[in-house]
Amino acid sequence: METTDVDKPLFLTGHSVFDQIFYLRRGMTVLLSDETFSEGRSFLRVLLKNHRSSMYELVSARFHLAESNQFSVPVESLQDLSIYVNQKRRTEKGKIFVHLYLPELLIRHSPEEVLKVMELWQKDVLNAGNIEFYLLPRNTFADFERKARAIVDAVIDIQVVKQETRFLYYFTPMRSCSPRHHLKGVQFEISDSKLLIEWEGVLVDSLPSKIVTASDIRKKIETKEKEMVLKVNNIEPDVLTVNDYVILTSLDGMPLWTVKMLYPDRWPEVEEKIIQWAVSGVLGFDEAKSEKVYESRKGLKLRNRLLLSVPTQIALYLVSLSKGFLGKRVRTVPLDAHLAVLEAMKNIVDLASAKNPEVKREAKLATRYFGELSARKTALEYVIRLEGTPYTNFRLEYAPKLVAISLKAGWGLDVNFISEEKDSWLFEIKKCHLCEDAHSNEPFCDKFVSSVVSGVLGVCLKRQVECHEITCRAMGSDKCTFRASLV
Numbered sequence: 001m002e003t004t005d006v007d008k009p010l011f012l013t014g015h016s017v018f019d020q021i022f023y024l025r026r027g028m029t030v031l032l033s034d035e036t037f038s039e040g041r042s043f044l045r046v047l048l049k050n051h052r053s054s055m056y057e058l059v060s061a062r063f064h065l066a067e068s069n070q071f072s073v074p075v076e077s078l079q080d081l082s083i084y085v086n087q088k089r090r091t092e093k094g095k096i097f098v099h100l101y102l103p104e105l106l107i108r109h110s111p112e113e114v115l116k117v118m119e120l121w122q123k124d125v126l127n128a129g130n131i132e133f134y135l136l137p138r139n140t141f142a143d144f145e146r147k148a149r150a151i152v153d154a155v156i157d158i159q160v161v162k163q164e165t166r167f168l169y170y171f172t173p174m175r176s177c178s179p180r181h182h183l184k185g186v187q188f189e190i191s192d193s194k195l196l197i198e199w200e201g202v203l204v205d206s207l208p209s210k211i212v213t214a215s216d217i218r219k220k221i222e223t224k225e226k227e228m229v230l231k232v233n234n235i236e237p238d239v240l241t242v243n244d245y246v247i248l249t250s251l252d253g254m255p256l257w258t259v260k261m262l263y264p265d266r267w268p269e270v271e272e273k274i275i276q277w278a279v280s281g282v283l284g285f286d287e288a289k290s291e292k293v294y295e296s297r298k299g300l301k302l303r304n305r306l307l308l309s310v311p312t313q314i315a316l317y318l319v320s321l322s323k324g325f326l327g328k329r330v331r332t333v334p335l336d337a338h339l340a341v342l343e344a345m346k347n348i349v350d351l352a353s354a355k356n357p358e359v360k361r362e363a364k365l366a367t368r369y370f371g372e373l374s375a376r377k378t379a380l381e382y383v384i385r386l387e388g389t390p391y392t393n394f395r396l397e398y399a400p401k402l403v404a405i406s407l408k409a410g411w412g413l414d415v416n417f418i419s420e421e422k423d424s425w426l427f428e429i430k431k432c433h434l435c436e437d438a439h440s441n442e443p444f445c446d447k448f449v450s451s452v453v454s455g456v457l458g459v460c461l462k463r464q465v466e467c468h469e470i471t472c473r474a475m476g477s478d479k480c481t482f483r484a485s486l487v
């Protein structure tokens with residue numbers, strides 16, 4: 001009964017992730033419950049696809065036999081059934097049996113009688129050295145199910161959870177599993193006859209070749225941050241969300257230290273994500289060429305303090321001078337070209353989201369991420385250029401001017417600050433050309449403007465800033481207004 005009998009020889013399915021989570025042993029019975037009496041069978045068929053020749057599906061006579069390893073068993077009489085199955089066990093030792101007829105059996109016989117047969121079989125399964133799965137739709141034969149859970153050696157429950165427009169699948173092991181997975185739902189997905197199982201937060205079809213722990217990686221990151229370059233390993237796009245895939249590929253080849261400088265305001269969160277990806281094997285590290293050493297000064301140079309102290313119009317003029325103040329002309333993508341690319345992307349996303357509505361939401365997140373990343377890269381480049389070091393902490397009072405300069409340089413927008421509080425700023429754009437002819441039922445300029453504001457202020461202030469568009473001309477307002485606040 002309640003034994004995870006370690007004397008029984010371990011059986012490896014060959015799926016390295018599943019084998020780390022659940023321990024199948026010869027001579028063992030497993031109750032596999034699911035939602036619609038179909039998920040469990042699909043799960044086993046793909047999990048054990050390399051053992052097809054030694055896997056037998058036992059079905060009722062109603063079932064149409066389509067494969068050579070399917071056998072119909074008599075369900076009218078429990079005695080006939082028991083004789084048939086035990087005979088099969090004697091001739092087919094060391095095999096995997098999948099019992100697919102329990103619902104039909106339970107309609108004809110009392111739960112107690114069926115349980116008695118299962119209890120007797122425990123010893124027969126052990127003697128045959130088989131691994132046997134009993135499949136059952138959950139909450140259908142509640143009384144039987146409760147008692148059957150106590151008879152078998154282990155249980156796996158499969159759950160299907162609807163999340164917005166898609167279905168997420170989980171299996172929950174009980175007994176005979178790694179202690180940290182006992183009674184914990186593990187996400188999985190079947191894709192192109194591959195079984196992807198959640199490992200350290202990522203769906204994978206095999207374990208990373210070298211198992212590393214989160215604490216190993218954290219230690220490495222914290223002691224060698226200037227000697228590591230992020231390297232994305234061969235990954236299949238379908239094991240990650242679109243947004244994660246976009247973020248991950250954008251980090252490929254980037255020195256770890258640069259990532260830290262790009263996200264000084266959100267570093268703990270970004271570091272956590274990098275560690276998670278590294279543990280799951282989708283991200284690795286190369287050695288970096290020695291990184292330039294910067295002075296650790298945190299205050300602003302006098303020259304730049306002056307720039308940020310003059311009225312915004314003059315500051316903008318200084319910045320706009322070709323190769324003038326910044327030592328390099330601010331490079332911006334011509335707006336028309338940028339909008340044309342966005343329009344084309346929107347059409348592709350609309351097409352793709354007809355099949356998978358999730359794509360639209362993901363694409364929106366990814367667009368915002370890229371806007372913010374490029375703002376962060378530009379800001380970091382100029383901070384290093386002007387200050388000689390990325391460590392400079394700009395004072396909060398400079399935030400409006402930083403926003404004005406960035407939006408003028410990046411989008412050609414004239415910004416007007418309405419109110420400035422200690423940790424929140426309200427600003428408007430009267431003649432916003434981004435949404436000139438646009439009509440929208442949600443703020444239209446948000447994705448262009450707010451991402452730049454969060455990115456630039458994150459890099460300069462080293463504080464996390466959230467920005468949202470409150471009114472937008474595309475929604476019928478006479479101007480576009482935004483609020484940026486410290487988190």
Ligand SMILES: [Zn+2]
Nearest residue numbers: 445472473480
């Ligand atoms: Zn707007």
